[in-house]
Amino acid sequence: MKRPTMSDIARAAGVSKGAVSYALNGRPGVSEPTRERVLRIAEELGWVPHTAARALSAAKAGAIGLAIARPARILGLEPFFMQFISGIEVVLAERALALVLQVVPDVAAEGEVYRHWWAAHRVDGVIMVDERVSDPRVAVLAALGLPAVIVGGHTGDRGGIASVSADDSAAMRSVVEYLVALGHRHIGRVAGLAELRHVADRTAMFDRVTAELRVRATVADGDFTGEAGARLARGLLSRPDRPTAIVFDNDVMAVAGLAVAQELGLAVPAELSIVSWDDSPLCRLVHPPLTALARDIPAFGATAARSLAEILDGAAPAGVPAEPLSLTVRGSTARVAGG
Amino acid sequence: MKRPTMSDIARAAGVSKGAVSYALNGRPGVSEPTRERVLRIAEELGWVPHTAARALSAAKAGAIGLAIARPARILGLEPFFMQFISGIEVVLAERALALVLQVVPDVAAEGEVYRHWWAAHRVDGVIMVDERVSDPRVAVLAALGLPAVIVGGHTGDRGGIASVSADDSAAMRSVVEYLVALGHRHIGRVAGLAELRHVADRTAMFDRVTAELRVRATVADGDFTGEAGARLARGLLSRPDRPTAIVFDNDVMAVAGLAVAQELGLAVPAELSIVSWDDSPLCRLVHPPLTALARDIPAFGATAARSLAEILDGAAPAGVPAEPLSLTVRGSTARVAGG
DNA sequence: ATAGGACGCTGAACCGGTTCTGCCTGAGCG
DNA sequence: CGCTCAGGCAGAACCGGTTCAGCGTCCTAT
Numbered sequence: 052m053k054r055p056t057m058s059d060i061a062r063a064a065g066v067s068k069g070a071v072s073y074a075l076n077g078r079p080g081v082s083e084p085t086r087e088r089v090l091r092i093a094e095e096l097g098w099v100p101h102t103a104a105r106a107l108s109a110a111k112a113g114a115i116g117l118a119i120a121r122p123a124r125i126l127g128l129e130p131f132f133m134q135f136i137s138g139i140e141v142v143l144a145e146r147a148l149a150l151v152l153q154v155v156p157d158v159a160a161e162g163e164v165y166r167h168w169w170a171a172h173r174v175d176g177v178i179m180v181d182e183r184v185s186d187p188r189v190a191v192l193a194a195l196g197l198p199a200v201i202v203g204g205h206t207g208d209r210g211g212i213a214s215v216s217a218d219d220s221a222a223m224r225s226v227v228e229y230l231v232a233l234g235h236r237h238i239g240r241v242a243g244l245a246e247l248r249h250v251a252d253r254t255a256m257f258d259r260v261t262a263e264l265r266v267r268a269t270v271a272d273g274d275f276t277g278e279a280g281a282r283l284a285r286g287l288l289s290r291p292d293r294p295t296a297i298v299f300d301n302d303v304m305a306v307a308g309l310a311v312a313q314e315l316g317l318a319v320p321a322e323l324s325i326v327s328w329d330d331s332p333l334c335r336l337v338h339p340p341l342t343a344l345a346r347d348i349p350a351f352g353a354t355a356a357r358s359l360a361e362i363l364d365g366a367a368p369a370g371v372p373a374e375p376l377s378l379t380v381r382g383s384t385a386r387v388a389g390g
Numbered sequence: 391m392k393r394p395t396m397s398d399i400a401r402a403a404g405v406s407k408g409a410v411s412y413a414l415n416g417r418p419g420v421s422e423p424t425r426e427r428v429l430r431i432a433e434e435l436g437w438v439p440h441t442a443a444r445a446l447s448a449a450k451a452g453a454i455g456l457a458i459a460r461p462a463r464i465l466g467l468e469p470f471f472m473q474f475i476s477g478i479e480v481v482l483a484e485r486a487l488a489l490v491l492q493v494v495p496d497v498a499a500e501g502e503v504y505r506h507w508w509a510a511h512r513v514d515g516v517i518m519v520d521e522r523v524s525d526p527r528v529a530v531l532a533a534l535g536l537p538a539v540i541v542g543g544h545t546g547d548r549g550g551i552a553s554v555s556a557d558d559s560a561a562m563r564s565v566v567e568y569l570v571a572l573g574h575r576h577i578g579r580v581a582g583l584a585e586l587r588h589v590a591d592r593t594a595m596f597d598r599v600t601a602e603l604r605v606r607a608t609v610a611d612g613d614f615t616g617e618a619g620a621r622l623a624r625g626l627l628s629r630p631d632r633p634t635a636i637v638f639d640n641d642v643m644a645v646a647g648l649a650v651a652q653e654l655g656l657a658v659p660a661e662l663s664i665v666s667w668d669d670s671p672l673c674r675l676v677h678p679p680l681t682a683l684a685r686d687i688p689a690f691g692a693t694a695a696r697s698l699a700e701i702l703d704g705a706a707p708a709g710v711p712a713e714p715l716s717l718t719v720r721g722s723t724a725r726v727a728g729g
Numbered sequence: 730a731t732a733g734g735a736c737g738c739t740g741a742a743c744c745g746g747t748t749c750t751g752c753c754t755g756a757g758c759g
Numbered sequence: 760c761g762c763t764c765a766g767g768c769a770g771a772a773c774c775g776g777t778t779c780a781g782c783g784t785c786c787t788a789t
Contacts, residue, residue: 104775
């Protein structure tokens with residue numbers, strides 16, 4: 052099948068290629084009747100701009116990149132990414148931008164992907180997720196001058212690179228306060244990958260608030276997998292002075308922790324309260340359903356994409372807040388026995 | 391930062407742009423010393439071909455498309471896609487192809503996405519997942535002549551479009567035979583979206599094998615969500631003549647079904663056996679861990695991507711089998727009481 | 730009456746690759 | 760020794776858009 056080009060339109064309309072370009076792009080330079088004629092013919096012929104041709108002359112790829120550096124075994128289980136991506140897409144669709152996705156083994160490889168995308172003019176900008184405490188990717192982005200939005204880090208400045216950050220600190224404070232209000236005096240936390248900046252931020256705030264409120268705190272560093280969640284929960288719950296509540300850094304670890312509690316004969320929530328960070332259908336699937344910190348992940352993705360799109364349109368990079376997290380109380384948390 | 395072009399290399403090497411092209415692409419037309427000089431200079435300058443320029447002249451986008459049409463609420467929970475994608479990427483990386491991803495609301499919209507990708511020269515081919523029993527997308531692909539690989543359908547011919555299909559029928563036979571061998575005489579099945587071709591194939595084989603083996607069969611049509619799984623499991627298990635085993639079409643519904651069984655006071659596996667189609671960490675997370683039909687999903691994606699890449703290289707479209715499924719027996723299945 | 734714009738459009742250059750044609754040189758052959 | 764032919768390369772065209780300079784034409788202001 053043959054796809055029409057602007058030359059075809061120009062011939063049919065009896066004008067030059069240049070005039071067609073002006074007409075189709077809504078730019079001055081053609082009369083209104085001519086513009087309408089060109090638009091009508093373009094419509095009739097079913098013309099769609101050739102991505103590569105436009106990219107070549109406009110020096111814009113018309114695409115943004117998302118590289119994901121998590122081990123494959125975690126990747127599948129994380130509901131986060133697909134939801135995040137579906138949120139991104141909504142914004143991209145409005146602007147006729149495409150999403151180029153790449154799964155990479157680690158952040159070093161991700162930096163290389165950025166370099167290559169940049170060198171090949173493959174994407175106009177990237178959305179960087181899972182910022183590390185010490186993250187080599189930030190330097191790469193800065194060196195390349197590749198437009199980017201950093202997602203999931205904290206709210207600080209990163210040398211002029213935009214960011215979208217959830218206020219994990221505030222959320223952590225509310226969770227701890229909630230648990231303390233329920234009478235809990237020893238709270239455990241099963242963290243995600245400690246090198247992630249938002250995990251570090253949560254841990255810092257967890258330590259701080261528990262100290263402020265004068266309750267005991269025990270943190271165990273995990274990696275978001277169910278195995279780690281189960282192992283660390285078992286560790287926490289086997290102590291003679293076990294915590295009466297545990298905050299898990301994701302739903303998968305929380306569910307695994309729940310299974311461990313049940314296996315150890317601990318009643319949830321009577322003897323142990325469980326909170327999951329990030330809500331998902333998984334939290335509603337288990338019994339009791341898990342109290343969770345919910346956030347609108349598609350909206351999060353959309354915010355990130357919109358921020359990047361605006362930078363590509365010429366806006367200055369800025370730090371914008373993501374949707375706030377909200378504590379959804381379900382059956383896995385309760386007043387501590389005798390509290 | 392400035393990115394070098396072939397003209398820069400040509401100038402540095404003292405040859406023409408054309409000669410540089412021959413040298414870099416390993417084609418005849420330049421002497422060996424010149425080729426080496428050009429390659430060395432390209433390396434020094436860090437030259438990477440401009441995606442758009444190459445795409446424009448070579449009439450190849452250098453990318454393949456994957457559109458996913460599942461409601462957002464299911465999307466996040468399905469471990470399938472991210473694993474599938476990571477498998478695709480391995481193959482694409484070898485061939486310097488990019489993956490363009492788009493999430494769409496339904497298959498009609500997906501057809502439109504194919505049309506647009508084709509018209510815009512955005513991708514060279516697509517991987518189509520979740521074939522429906524009557525699927526409008528197939529006609530779109532055929533009409534456009536867009537190279538494609540259909541994944542997850544059955545093994546039949548589709549008018550010259552390639553396919554990669556798991557032998558769901560054989561797997562279903564093995565599951566039913568396994569359960570019957572354990573003494574089960576009434577087997578339930580909670581299916582996924584009935585309009586999906588592989589779901590229909592499974593149901594057909596389920597009906598056929600249960601008939602052959604003269605055991606009762608009860609099928610309930612779900613939609614892969616935990617809510618449906620729970621509701622349908624409850625329906626099956628509330629019957630006076632309830633099945634003693636249920637095969638669920640995915641892990642999420644199986645886990646939901648397990649929760650329902652426990653809630654109803656049915657011991658698993660003593661009073662009810664549960665099998666999950668598609669294994670995932672989720673199946674290992676719950677107690678008892680679920681017997682599941684496991685398959686190597688990344689390998690599945692890689693097979694599909696390789697098949698498409700070969701078609702783009704000129705190979706004839708063919709139907710290739712995916713990795714076989716294997717029944718992983720865990721704690722959720724047992725000999726039927728009194729069987 | 731005429732200079733000066735603004736408007737509407739043409740034609741060509743350009744983006745960075747690929748590919749075709751054709752020239753020049755040197756080797757091989759009769 | 761001259762002719763042929765192949766190899767090695769230059770130069771230009773081309774892919775399909777965007778953009779810029781320039782050129783008539785008509786309108787307006789002086």
